[in-house]
Amino acid sequence: MRKLALIGNWAATPNLACIYHSLRHVAPMRIRELLFVGAAFCALVQPASAKTIAVSPGEGAQERLQEALIAAEPGDVVELAAGRFKLSDGLSLDVNKVTVKGQGGSVTILDFSGQQGAGEGLLVTSDDVVLKDFAVENSKGDGIKSKGADRIVYHKLRVEWTGGPLATNGAYGIYPVESKDVLIDSVFVRGASDAGIYVGQSRNIVVRHSTAVENVAGIEIENSFDADVHDNIATRNTGGVLVFDLPNLPQMGGHNVRIFDNIIVNNMTPNFAPKGNIVANVPTGTGVMVMANRRVEIFDNVIGENGTTNIMIVGYRFPFQDPKYDPLPREVSIWDNQHSRAGWDPKFRGGTEIAAAMGGSFPAIFWDGAGGSEYIPIIQDDVPALSLGLKDVAADTAMAQPAPLARATSRPAGLPAIVLPEAMEAAVR
Amino acid sequence: MRFVVPFVLAFAAAVATSAASDDPALVAIAGPQNPATLSAFGFFDGGAARPSSRLIPYELRTPLFSDYAAKQRFIYVPEGTQIGADADGKLIFPIGSALIKSFGYPAKSGGLNVIETRVLLHQAQGWVALPYVWRADGKDADLRVGGTRVPVTFAHVGNDLSVNYSVPNKNQCKQCHSAAGNIMPIGPVWQNMAFPRPADARAIVKAAPALARLQPYPKWDDSRTGSLDQRARQYLKVNCGHCHAPQGSASNSGLFLDGTAKGTAALGIGKRPVAAGRASGDLDFIIAPGQPDQSILIKRMGSSDPGIAMPELGRSTVHAEGVELLRQWIAAMPSNTH
Numbered sequence: 050m051r052k053l054a055l056i057g058n059w060a061a062t063p064n065l066a067c068i069y070h071s072l073r074h075v076a077p078m079r080i081r082e083l084l085f086v087g088a089a090f091c092a093l094v095q096p097a098s099a100k101t102i103a104v105s106p107g108e109g110a111q112e113r114l115q116e117a118l119i120a121a122e123p124g125d126v127v128e129l130a131a132g133r134f135k136l137s138d139g140l141s142l143d144v145n146k147v148t149v150k151g152q153g154g155s156v157t158i159l160d161f162s163g164q165q166g167a168g169e170g171l172l173v174t175s176d177d178v179v180l181k182d183f184a185v186e187n188s189k190g191d192g193i194k195s196k197g198a199d200r201i202v203y204h205k206l207r208v209e210w211t212g213g214p215l216a217t218n219g220a221y222g223i224y225p226v227e228s229k230d231v232l233i234d235s236v237f238v239r240g241a242s243d244a245g246i247y248v249g250q251s252r253n254i255v256v257r258h259s260t261a262v263e264n265v266a267g268i269e270i271e272n273s274f275d276a277d278v279h280d281n282i283a284t285r286n287t288g289g290v291l292v293f294d295l296p297n298l299p300q301m302g303g304h305n306v307r308i309f310d311n312i313i314v315n316n317m318t319p320n321f322a323p324k325g326n327i328v329a330n331v332p333t334g335t336g337v338m339v340m341a342n343r344r345v346e347i348f349d350n351v352i353g354e355n356g357t358t359n360i361m362i363v364g365y366r367f368p369f370q371d372p373k374y375d376p377l378p379r380e381v382s383i384w385d386n387q388h389s390r391a392g393w394d395p396k397f398r399g400g401t402e403i404a405a406a407m408g409g410s411f412p413a414i415f416w417d418g419a420g421g422s423e424y425i426p427i428i429q430d431d432v433p434a435l436s437l438g439l440k441d442v443a444a445d446t447a448m449a450q451p452a453p454l455a456r457a458t459s460r461p462a463g464l465p466a467i468v469l470p471e472a473m474e475a476a477v478r
Numbered sequence: 479m480r481f482v483v484p485f486v487l488a489f490a491a492a493v494a495t496s497a498a499s500d501d502p503a504l505v506a507i508a509g510p511q512n513p514a515t516l517s518a519f520g521f522f523d524g525g526a527a528r529p530s531s532r533l534i535p536y537e538l539r540t541p542l543f544s545d546y547a548a549k550q551r552f553i554y555v556p557e558g559t560q561i562g563a564d565a566d567g568k569l570i571f572p573i574g575s576a577l578i579k580s581f582g583y584p585a586k587s588g589g590l591n592v593i594e595t596r597v598l599l600h601q602a603q604g605w606v607a608l609p610y611v612w613r614a615d616g617k618d619a620d621l622r623v624g625g626t627r628v629p630v631t632f633a634h635v636g637n638d639l640s641v642n643y644s645v646p647n648k649n650q651c652k653q654c655h656s657a658a659g660n661i662m663p664i665g666p667v668w669q670n671m672a673f674p675r676p677a678d679a680r681a682i683v684k685a686a687p688a689l690a691r692l693q694p695y696p697k698w699d700d701s702r703t704g705s706l707d708q709r710a711r712q713y714l715k716v717n718c719g720h721c722h723a724p725q726g727s728a729s730n731s732g733l734f735l736d737g738t739a740k741g742t743a744a745l746g747i748g749k750r751p752v753a754a755g756r757a758s759g760d761l762d763f764i765i766a767p768g769q770p771d772q773s774i775l776i777k778r779m780g781s782s783d784p785g786i787a788m789p790e791l792g793r794s795t796v797h798a799e800g801v802e803l804l805r806q807w808i809a810a811m812p813s814n815t816h
Contacts, residue, residue, distance in 0.1 A: 115647050116624035137627065139784075141649035165627065166644055168790040174649075174659070174727075189785035190755065196730065197659065219785055220755020226730045243755045250730050295752060297743045298732040299724070325751055325758035325774065367750065370743055 099124030106132035139167020151183025154207035210240030289313035353389025364442035399447035526592035567668035607651030710807035768813035
């Protein structure tokens with residue numbers, strides 16, 4: 050590894066909080082010595098200067114790149130040269146304020162086709178990390194996972210299973226979880242056997258300007274609070290955009306999600322998720338699916354050519370024992386979307402019969418009807434919309450008692466836009 | 479680095495005045511530089527088979543499975559300091575302590591071919607985990623923060639097994655040894671420990687008398703030490719509970735195998751997968767009571783495909799005996815548990 054350039058400068062001032070922290074653990078020593086020790090440690094954990102660590106593909110790429118990710122200090126850039134890094138194991142980053150940067154998603158490629166261990170290609174567990182301008186190909190599990198990584202930025206990345214949609218592909222392409230402030234901008238994801246872009250158990254999230262192709266779920270926001278999903282393209286997935294909430298997880302009660310200005314078309318790839326996964330239940334040909342969330346807004350999207358339906362609002366249908374979990378969706382608002390063809394081949398029990406009864410086509414918007422009128426979605430789009438009239442969230446859809454949903458004449462005030470810390474926006478400028 | 483040098487000198491001076499001993503381990507453990515070679519600590523006298531008399535050897539009644547590697551475990555505490563314990567039996571080590579664990583396979587000629595020695599160093603600001611890989615001549619080991627893989631063939635119940643043994647990188651050490659983002663020891667819980675030198679156990683109990691009242695945990699493979707349920711749960715706790723804990727690396731799964739699960743779902747019984755992906759293998763539940771073949775837990779523990787295998791690290795081969803224990807445990811569950 051070579052240190053290329055000095056960028057910026059940090060003062061090597063001892064950090065008082067850090068010294069305090071050291072003191073708590075060193076009771077037997079004398080106080081004067083303690084201050085010396087504390088100052089020495091804390092000075093050392095402050096970066097003397099930010100630097101760039103350059104890593105090239107070739108012999109020993111696994112160990113050289115992993116060592117660079119370990120040696121990096123806050124403020125550093127790990128710069129990946131163009132070329133194909135043939136990796137034998139997962140990579141991980143656990144240092145705050147590090148940028149990992151390639152030369153572009155088509156030329157700097159982290160190739161995990163020979164991966165022998167770890168549940169993902171790249172794992173990030175530190176805060177204020179920026180990942181940009183590289184690709185992750187054919188990881189055995191997830192592509193890039195970040196866990197408990199606040200203020201993470203994913204920018205201009207490509208995560209791809211190059212064989213296209215296969216059940217043997219990894220689950221998630223881009224996978225931030227348990228994080229606050231997440232920005233996913235201008236990424237391309239293809240082939241995930243679960244969700245291409247998956248944000249789980251997080252809060253304050255923006256997914257934008259990204260493309261999800263040939264995944265089971267294109268983009269999924271799950272058990273998360275406060276998300277904007279906008280200006281994305283979700284096409285040729287099984288389902289385009291999913292907003293889910295599931296029981297038995299540390300963070301539940303997903304709410305405040307806006308889906309707007311997206312193009313969500315032709316999501317007709319047959320569901321290739323292994324059964325048992327929740328997305329294995331997504332009917333092929335779904336545009337947007339909202340399950341068990343509160344306050345979801347869907348507006349100004351172009352949605353069409355989805356064989357089951359364009360927008361589906363349903364409860365969580367499986368048995369659960371979790372008194373804190375609410376299986377029903379509520380306060381879902383839909384307006385000003387531009388719809389094209391939908392519902393010519395609904396892939397769920399009873400769907401074909403309902404379509405036949407309606408003149409051959411299932412409506413562009415439907416709600417399962419569970420919970421009754423208190424839960425009725427507010428729909429202002431000028432397309433047919435239907436309630437399945439299910440008495441109970443777990444009732445068989447083949448027992449539906451469909452009834453049209455009237456267009457709403459008003460809707461509540463919209464949710465505010467998500468605002469991310471300025472440094473995150475600066476990282477993608 | 480020129481800012482740093484005066485602090486290093488100040489630090490070295492502070493250590494020197496507070497430590498009467500000339501034990502090299504004191505300086506090597508204190509940091510902040512990670513020693514490039516294991517010999518800098520003075521833990522071994524020129525080879526993994528010759529531990530220093532300053533080390534306290536210990537064993538675990540139920541150990542973590544690591545590709546059938548044999549492990550040799552030691553504790554180092556600075557002279558004049560003592561090991562303590564909390565009410566749950568978790569040992570508390572003074573600053574300047576180290577936990578040392580060597581991994582290897584039986585040599586054809588007898589003895590152990592040690593591949594690597596991992597150290598957990600208790601520095602003033604917290605624990606640090608470092609992997610050292612032994613040289614071919616076995617005389618010293620070198621720091622390998624990026625980890626590596628070493629092909630190994632060994633005899634196991636009459637057959638030769640070959641594995642691509644994984645020396646973890648420094649971050650992977652933390653993946654398992656992590657609680658709320660900080661590095662922590664996992665193994666040294668009194669009820670799961672055994673000391674080949676009785677005097678070591680007596681000294682620890684003398685310093686922490688409450689330990690004497692704690693009952694030993696079952697050995698996973700010895701039915702005389704606990705019921706099937708107790709042994710299976712202990713196996714899960716040791717092999718899975720470091721990540722599958724509310725503060726662990728797998729907290730987001732909601733599957734807690736560290737003994738903290740309240741209710742059956744958090745233990746996996748009747749729980750649907752969340753982020754398992756293809757690892758669910760067309761199955762619906764982590765544990766389907768009475769049906770080990772329908773349980774994702776068994777499927778993942780029985781696979782060595784990195785996209786499926788659990789645990790995710792340190793396992794390139796299947797622990798057949800461990801899987802069998804858990805199969806029996808699940809098979810014995812009444813199928814209406816959930």
